Amino acid sequence: MSEWVGIFIVALMVLSAIFAVEWRDLLAAVVGMAAVSLFASIAFFFLQAPDVAMTEAAIGAAMSAAIFIFAIKRTQRYESEEEGTGWWVRW
Amino acid sequence: MTSIGVYYFGAISLILIGLYAILTKRNLLKILVGLSIMETGVNLLLISVGYVRNATAPILSDYATPTNVVDPIPQALVLTAIVIGVATTALALSVAINVYERYNTLDIEKIRGLRG
Amino acid sequence: MVKRILAIIFILVIGFWIANALAKVPFGEDKMLVGKYYLENVKEQTGAINAVTAVVVNYRGFDTLGEVTVLFIASTGVAALLWRRREERSAEVDGSLILKTGSRVLLPFIMLFGAYIFIHGHLTPGGGFPGGATIATAFLMIYLAYKEYEIDHNLFEPLEGLSGVSYVAVGLIGLAIGGYFLFDWIWQIWEVGDIGRLLSAGFIPIIYTIIGIKVGTELTGIIDRMIKESKEVEG
Numbered sequence: 001m002s003e004w005v006g007i008f009i010v011a012l013m014v015l016s017a018i019f020a021v022e023w024r025d026l027l028a029a030v031v032g033m034a035a036v037s038l039f040a041s042i043a044f045f046f047l048q049a050p051d052v053a054m055t056e057a058a059i060g061a062a063m064s065a066a067i068f069i070f071a072i073k074r075t076q077r078y079e080s081e082e083e084g085t086g087w088w089v090r091w
Numbered sequence: 092m093t094s095i096g097v098y099y100f101g102a103i104s105l106i107l108i109g110l111y112a113i114l115t116k117r118n119l120l121k122i123l124v125g126l127s128i129m130e131t132g133v134n135l136l137l138i139s140v141g142y143v144r145n146a147t148a149p150i151l152s153d154y155a156t157p158t159n160v161v162d163p164i165p166q167a168l169v170l171t172a173i174v175i176g177v178a179t180t181a182l183a184l185s186v187a188i189n190v191y192e193r194y195n196t197l198d199i200e201k202i203r204g205l206r207g
Numbered sequence: 208m209v210k211r212i213l214a215i216i217f218i219l220v221i222g223f224w225i226a227n228a229l230a231k232v233p234f235g236e237d238k239m240l241v242g243k244y245y246l247e248n249v250k251e252q253t254g255a256i257n258a259v260t261a262v263v264v265n266y267r268g269f270d271t272l273g274e275v276t277v278l279f280i281a282s283t284g285v286a287a288l289l290w291r292r293r294e295e296r297s298a299e300v301d302g303s304l305i306l307k308t309g310s311r312v313l314l315p316f317i318m319l320f321g322a323y324i325f326i327h328g329h330l331t332p333g334g335g336f337p338g339g340a341t342i343a344t345a346f347l348m349i350y351l352a353y354k355e356y357e358i359d360h361n362l363f364e365p366l367e368g369l370s371g372v373s374y375v376a377v378g379l380i381g382l383a384i385g386g387y388f389l390f391d392w393i394w395q396i397w398e399v400g401d402i403g404r405l406l407s408a409g410f411i412p413i414i415y416t417i418i419g420i421k422v423g424t425e426l427t428g429i430i431d432r433m434i435k436e437s438k439e440v441e442g
Contacts, residue, residue: 003097010101017105017128021112026120033124036105040131043098047138048148048161050332051259054324055173056134058340063426064127064177066347070433071120071184073297075191079118080198096234103225107218114214141242144235149246149258150332157246160258162239167262171274174336174422178281181429185288 006046013039024079026072034065098139105132119187119197123180130176134169141165254394255329255408263334264411264418268389271414272374275421279371282425285432294435302352310352317345325419329408335415339422346427350434358431363424370421377410377417 013036020032037060044053105128112125141162147155149163187197194202232238239246245266246258255261263271301307324331325338349356381390393399394409401407 007097010097013101014104014108017108020124020128021108021116021121026118026124029121029124033127036128036131040105040135043101043135044138047098047142048146049138049141049166049169050148050150051257051334051337052134052138052166052169052173054333055170055337055340056131058337058344059173059177060131062344062347063340063430064180067177067181067184067429067433068120068124068127070430071188074188074433074436075120075197079116079121099226099229099234103222103229106225107222110221111214111218114217115211139234140232142235143237143239146237148332150330151246151250151256151258157243160246162242163245163258163262164242166259167267170259170263170334170336171271174340175274175277175281178278178285178425178429181433182281182284182288184433185285189288 002046006043009039009042009046013043026077026079027069030065030068030072033068034061037061037064096139098135098142102132102136102139105129105135108132117198117200119190119199119202120184122199123183123187126183127176127180130172134172137165137169250402252395253391253408253411254400254402255411256403257329257331257334259332260328260334260411260415261408264328264414265389265391265409268378268414271418272378272389275371275374275418278422278425279367282367282428285429289432289435296354296434297436298354301354306352310348314345314349317348318342321345321419321423325415326412327405328415329411330403330405335418336422338415338419339424340426342419342423343426343430347430350430358427363428366420367424367428370417370424374414374417374421377414381410 016032016035016039020029020036023029023032037056041053041056041060044050044056109125109127109129109132112128113122116122116125141164143159143161146159146161149155149160149166151157151160190202191197196202245262249255249258249261253261253265255265302310321338321341323338324333324341325335328334328338346358378389381392382388384390384392384396391409391411393413394407399406399409405412
């Protein structure tokens, strides 16, 4: 039973990570990153690490997302669309 | 699935997804999002290495004796690493804010083009 | 497009590599080495029942001092990088009535919970790092609700420095009494308290209170720095 919950949590975590990387809207990406942290916190709890789970819930889901959102507010919200030449060409 | 450990799979996936973002994305904040995801993956990997099946959290009591609790050392490492991670991420974000105020863009290739 | 394909090939190679390495590390098996020693001796040597806390503060207290220093340097770096001559928050309105009232009601409880987490670090899950972060989230909530609010810098910055100094001072007292830095003289020589009570575990509650205050003030300082924007002087 608990094993299936673990598989479900890990699947949701990986899915949120993929969304966090792929979304062009940075605000949405940060929310995806916070979701990764929240699911990781549940995974820590299943791995018998309550100390780490508490820290990750307080830091990863609240503080980290908040500082990213402040940074987005001071810069820009959307990632540019264009595809440039690769990094290996410019070196 | 029990023998392989689904948490190993999740941790490696998070590390690789973060690495992919760092390699392919051009937006500075997106790279930092990738770095943050990678950090979570590394923390999850450390904790799952310390896990022992059918054991409980390392808080000793009458029922949790030293023989049936998980390894406390990775937990102690990760506990501090999370807090340090958010502080260093804040430092990186302040650098990104300064770059944006100087060059008015977050695109790393444009910033590299503007170099000296 | 080529870039993406190359990156995917690259991460697949690295993933294969990590998976190969981890195949030698079986999941869920007991592979403790020094952890076993800590678990068997933690009650007698430190008086704490939470082994994680004992490792963080007592066995590896010097590492924790280094990590707190890293935190301090990062916080100072944020303050140095984001320092502007004129800065103010760009929010035009306060939060809604529900947010304002709710945050005012919740603030003392969140602070109390944070203090509970770091004072009871040697008995229950938690400790200085999550406790300090919880206190910082309380200030984050107030910042989001009230646009005029600002922490009292004259209180926070001395508190931050004072907690760092007192960590070193506790270590130096240990050096004077027991002969090495961060020696737990309260538990090992005075033997105060019994195992499992709040008054036990030597200097772990003291150090964790110091760490909680330090982490809380530093993360609050980072929030305060990042939420304020420089006022545009030229277009």
